[in-house]
Amino acid sequence: MSRSVDIVYELQRERRHQMYLSQVATTTRSFLNRYQSLLDDMDEQNISQYVQTEYSEARDLLGTAFYNIDSNPEYSRDLSRQIGAIVGGLPRLARSLRDNAQIQARIEERQREKAERIAHAQSQKKLMEQQKAFLMQIDAIIDDKIKDPVALDFVYDQIKELRDKYSQKV
Secondary structure, eight states, X not given: OHHHHHHXXXXXXXXXXHHHHHHHHHHHHHHHHHHHHHHHHHHHTTOGGGGHHHHHHHHHHXXXXXXXXXXXXXXXXXXXXXXXXXXXXXXXXXXXXXXXHHHHHHHHHHHHHHHHHHHHHHHHHHHXXXXXXXXXXXXXHHHHHOOOHHHHHHHHHXXXXXXXXXXXXX
């Protein structure tokens, strides 16, 4: 009788162990599905790129866990715990890094625009200085070269037109 009792006991123990493994697989699968959903949401939000190392590690572990869920549920459960530790705050961290990157991009854009405004203002200032120098040269040439009042009166309108035309370009 003892042999039959041992066999019955062994069969019951094996059945309890299989039920345990089935329960582990079911529970682990639900956690893995949640992690899968969380990582998919990160993809949809385009934030996985900000935590690429952790994201890739979690994806790799998730694939391994799903692959082993039926053949070795305890191993998958251990992997699930590792994945949980990785993805626990991952979306929040990724959003924070994305927000920081966007802020930094806006700061850099403002700095670039400011540098462009400064360069434009300096360019305008230089152009105005060149215009002023040119007009002073015209006045000096007129004063040096044209001594006859009749000739000066004759070219006055043309010189005024030249000054106005040059002033409008700048």
